[in-house]
Ligand SMILES: Nc1ncnc2c1ncn2[C@@H]1O[C@H](COP(=O)(O)OP(=O)(O)OP(=O)(O)O)[C@@H](O)[C@H]1O
């Protein structure tokens with residue numbers, strides 16, 4: 001019985017004028033979006049390789065004097081995410097690199113710099129197509145599956161038989177979804193073939209697993225929207241009403257709720273920009289450095305006041321014996337204070353961001369679409385998780401460079417009471433070829449799933465709730 | 481036992497709609513195997529309501545209806561195994577061919593092993609033109625749809641057949657063909673309950689004729705009783721006494 005219904009729904013959908021339209025949209029747009037984004041990815045990879053090579057050459061040629069002069073900036077580049085062919089996410093808005101100096105790090109420019117206004121506004125990628133086009137079509141397909149048959153009277157004809165309503169409903173969902181899913185699957189596979197022709201590393205590492213997760217999650221996402229459509233259809237008795245209701249539900253889920261969630265989160269927990277934070281940090285560094293210099297100058301003047309000529313240069317003079325530990329102590333304390341306060345700023349900033357993100361995530365759980373987009377972006381390495389990993393990597397790289405490089409150079413700047421300044425350096429040798437390399441450890445699949453627990457639960461609820469709702473409605477549906 | 485013989489049976493069946501309209505008032509009615517029962521009555525008399533109750537589309541307010549001895553409101557799925565239904569406007573899937581429609585509904589009716597030839601035979605029996613067998617039903621005329629609807633009922637081969645105004649809108653030839661098929665069903669021993677506005681055909685085909693008014697069965701006559709009566713006259717008489725309490 002169930003199979004009879006499934007087959008009928010499948011055929012009915014395929015015979016409808018909507019079906020070829022959908023098939024063409026899928027088979028054309030999905031592979032096309034992948035091909036286009038693959039080309040963009042390939043370009044980013046080329047840029048990345050070039051820049052890393054240049055940066056490596058520059059790093060190898062670092063001279064201790066450069067560090068002393070404070071003109072050295074070490075750059076750490078982020079490798080473009082291959083799976084950005086599915087979803088752009090933050091791919092082009094994240095800084096391409098960070099710059100590391102003695103006084104901390106700051107973000108470099110992002111890849112959006114060489115894009116046009118249109119491409120920044122309307123990125124068409126696989127996830128966009130699924131969210132904006134396929135989901136809508138899925139809902140439209142479902143919109144008249146119950147109310148339309150009631151209107152045409154075929155629902156009565158069917159239910160005049162010994163046909164349980166739950167069988168009918170699940171058969172409708174099964175058949176209708178299959179009719180959507182098969183063209184979608186073909187389009188996806190076709191896209192994968194296109195990617196492989198473009199020498200995309202589809203088999204490398206856990207890429208294949210991630211692609212399968214994308215396929216699975218997307219399939220379930222389409223099923224969710226299809227079932228929501230059915231649920232709307234069982235709540236209305238006219239196909240026309242269903243259509244209007246579906247457009248409203250769709251707009252709310254796709255366009256309004258996710259954006260509203262983000263906007264509310266922004267209002268409730270405003271967060272400074274990263275540039276503002278860098279500015280705050282450099283102001284702090286400057287004022288701390290000045291304070292240290294003043295302190296050093298004061299102590300120096302105190303000790304060397306009235307000291308014999310040359311006492312400052314003679315390591316064995318009593319003044320030097322007194323001065324050296326005091327200077328070291330001041331500098332050590334200053335370094336500690338600086339790093340404490342800098343990481344406090346970073347920490348506060350991260351917390352602000354986390355708080356905002358948390359609220360945005362929670363609010364957006366109201367829409368399956370937002371949860372889906374977050375999840376897929378994380379699976380593809382272009383989401384919040386990647387951003388967090390990037391920052392994490394940047395912070396630990398800064399620490400590594402502090403240890404291996406910046407601490408090898410000691411700069412002593414003194415400001416004297418009278419307004420005079422003096423500077424002295426001491427440096428240990430640095431082997432530039434042994435400097436740590438900047439790498440971002442990507443989130444593992446397990447980590448990604450765990451970090452997205454809330455989104456996944458939301459998606460699951462959104463998958464089950466419309467089923468339950470449609471079922472409850474349909475059992476009592478007035479078929480006359 | 482009479483109640484085991486009746487394939488279709490309404491027992492004190494009443495229906496009051498949510499808006500308070502008493503559409504059916506303690507209806508008692510039986511249709512035996514090999515019997516055609518014609519239900520007459522003005523618009524709004526409660527004929528469709530009766531059929532909807534038999535199909536379990538709406539729950540009765542009181543009383544019950546039985547198909548093949550099974551209480552419809554207790555076990556609708558089991559009861560519906562024994563009934564075929566032809567609605568006033570037979571509704572089909574426009575993008576399917578006549579045979580595909582037939583195949584789909586036959587399977588719903590529990591007939592899963594039928595062949596193409598079985599379908600062709602059924603469609604020939606209702607005298608649907610051959611060239612329409614494998615055409616999409618989108619552009620079928622009302623008469624063609626009606627024929628296909630009856631073919632669906634024939635294929636299901638259930639002991640009870642419910643028809644709601646099956647001849648409305650049919651041309652005289654199609655209506656005559658329809659009556660022939662009904663007669664065949666009777667010969668096969670089916671219990672047929674048919675609502676209609678067509679007094680003359682009711683007299684011609686009905687083994688029993690009932691007249692409904694405001695939810696009540698106000699008159700019932702067998703074929704023999706009707707033989708010497710003018711049904712048209714009877715009908716109008718019963719309708720005209722609308723103001724007074726009806727005596728059944
Ligand atoms: N869903 C409903 N809600 C309320 N009242 C209804 C409903 N369906 C039918 N009725 C009322 O019940 C009464 C019987 O209607 P029914 O459709 O059974 O009549 P009928 O004999 O089939 O008429 P017709 O010859 O026009 O088909 C009418 O008064 C009608 O207005």
Ligand SMILES: [Mg+2]
Nearest residue numbers: 527528529644
């Ligand atoms: Mg009626």
